Amino acid sequence: MKRFFSSRALPSLLLLAICATRIGAQAVPSLDSIKSQAELYQAIASLDAALFDSYNRCDLEKFASFFADDVEFYHDQGGVTLGKEALADSVKKNICGKVTRELVPGTLQAHHMKGYGAVEIGVHRFHHPGHEDTEGVGEASFIHLWQYKDGAWKITRVISYDHHAAQK
Numbered sequence: 001m002k003r004f005f006s007s008r009a010l011p012s013l014l015l016l017a018i019c020a021t022r023i024g025a026q027a028v029p030s031l032d033s034i035k036s037q038a039e040l041y042q043a044i045a046s047l048d049a050a051l052f053d054s055y056n057r058c059d060l061e062k063f064a065s066f067f068a069d070d071v072e073f074y075h076d077q078g079g080v081t082l083g084k085e086a087l088a089d090s091v092k093k094n095i096c097g098k099v100t101r102e103l104v105p106g107t108l109q110a111h112h113m114k115g116y117g118a119v120e121i122g123v124h125r126f127h128h129p130g131h132e133d134t135e136g137v138g139e140a141s142f143i144h145l146w147q148y149k150d151g152a153w154k155i156t157r158v159i160s161y162d163h164h165a166a167q168k
Contacts, residue, residue, distance in 0.1 A: 031148035044110035044120045047153055058096035064088040068154040076161040100127045120144040125166050139166035
């Protein structure tokens with residue numbers, strides 16, 4: 001049988017596999033490596049897409065991985081939720097299988113926060129699959145404060161406000 005890798009190459013391959021797994025978990029540049037507004041926008045747009053992909057699929061482990069342990073979530077209708085575990089539990093009880101989120105095209109903004117990360121601002125819509133004839137589509141504005149720390153982007157504060165029926 002032909003050997004494809006030498007035993008000396010194995011440690012390098014393991015390191016590469018670990019790095020690829022880490023990159024797959026959050027393939028976004030570090031705060032220090034972002035050099036332009038376009039790069040910042042792309043990084044935040046990528047994080048937003050991954051965050052809400054996990055939200056829409058109810059992958060709570062992945063969803064929770066985007067938040068700091070002590071996240072503060074302020075919702076104009078639901079009140080305050082403190083902590084990553086409480087937030088994931090709230091999504092499990094109130095969102096999974098009931099609601100999906102869509103970013104309103106053209107509304108995403110990303111702004112650099114020196115030495116901290118970025119603030120993301122936008123508008124999103126909430127759909128009720130299979131029940132939109134009775135539930136309607138909701139819309140709200142949001143602010144996410146992203147911190148880059150210890151090699152990862154995490155949301156530390158969320159403000160979700162101005163919830164209303166989306167215009168048709």
